[in-house]
Amino acid sequence: MLKSDGPNCHPNPRKPCSNRGVVSFACAALLAVAITMPFSGAAAPGAAEYGRGAASSDGIGRFYHGREIARVMGFEGASWLDRPEREREERPDRLVEELRIEPGMTIADVGAGSGYLSRRLAPLVAPGKVYAVDVQPQMIDLLKDLAREPGMGNIVPWQDAVDDTKLPAASLDLAVMVDVYHELAYPAEVVESLVRALKPGGRLVFVEYRAEDPAVPIKALHKMTAAQVRLEMRDFPLRFERDSESLPLQHLIVFRKN
Ligand SMILES: C[S@@+](CC[C@H](N)C(=O)[O-])C[C@H]1O[C@@H](n2cnc3c(N)ncnc32)[C@H](O)[C@@H]1O
Numbered sequence: 001m002l003k004s005d006g007p008n009c010h011p012n013p014r015k016p017c018s019n020r021g022v023v024s025f026a027c028a029a030l031l032a033v034a035i036t037m038p039f040s041g042a043a044a045p046g047a048a049e050y051g052r053g054a055a056s057s058d059g060i061g062r063f064y065h066g067r068e069i070a071r072v073m074g075f076e077g078a079s080w081l082d083r084p085e086r087e088r089e090e091r092p093d094r095l096v097e098e099l100r101i102e103p104g105m106t107i108a109d110v111g112a113g114s115g116y117l118s119r120r121l122a123p124l125v126a127p128g129k130v131y132a133v134d135v136q137p138q139m140i141d142l143l144k145d146l147a148r149e150p151g152m153g154n155i156v157p158w159q160d161a162v163d164d165t166k167l168p169a170a171s172l173d174l175a176v177m178v179d180v181y182h183e184l185a186y187p188a189e190v191v192e193s194l195v196r197a198l199k200p201g202g203r204l205v206f207v208e209y210r211a212e213d214p215a216v217p218i219k220a221l222h223k224m225t226a227a228q229v230r231l232e233m234r235d236f237p238l239r240f241e242r243d244s245e246s247l248p249l250q251h252l253i254v255f256r257k258n
Helices: 025-036 075-081 086-090 092-099 118-125 137-147 187-197 226-232
Strands: 050-052 059-064 067-070 106-110 129-134 155-159 172-178 198-210 238-244 250-257
Touching: 075 137, 086 092, 092 118, 092 172, 092 250, 106 118, 106 187, 118 129, 118 137, 118 155, 129 137, 137 155, 172 187, 187 198, 198 226, 226 250
Parallel strands: 106 129, 106 172, 129 155, 172 198
Antiparallel strands: 050 059, 059 067, 198 250, 238 250
């Protein structure tokens, strides 16, 4: 039933994004939830900014602050997330440096996927821990396998809901999303839940492919401009701290909880 190159929700432009072929059950289920769920988060800051429109081939027809939300990348794309050339293309070593990790911190890697970032953060944060959060149970299974590897015991696989990370209140020093935010079906509600989970002064970090740069070889809905990210955070009790351009393809945008 599964295609090795993933369903019709893939950020790589070389992978077609159409309704032809076999659609992943998990991705289809998430899409159905995103489209049919009522806008439950009336109380979430920014919830008034949702809208609907025609869905493009890799979008869900739901808009936030004028941006169409991308389809979730299905779990079949895990091998693309783990591709060896990603090290050279995206420089995760620089990303980790930019995150300024200290031992003992509690971190959430939200939309952890197969653990690309969690596996790099776990040794640095010990004796602290990394919540490896994902909405797809198949990703959680991969994260459980990872947490069983030597030195990875402080990874806590954490399945969340499409509109709520369910992380404990005031528990996090840092929450980071690598190539995730653009595909959150309920960005306002998820960010609200992250703000609640951060300690005062805790950081929320977005890593998103640069939409300002046409040379970044990623589908349009899977890229974001720094201005759009800042616009979408404007209703939350967060202050913008910095936007680092030290990564080859992505912005790294840091906010701090007031
Ligand atoms: C493109 S992948 C990136 C995975 C990982 N951050 C990486 O860079 O390798 C996006 C991930 O976000 C997850 N995701 C989408 N919506 C989510 C939500 N509401 N909560 C948690 N994870 C979510 C997807 O299941 C997928 O694993």
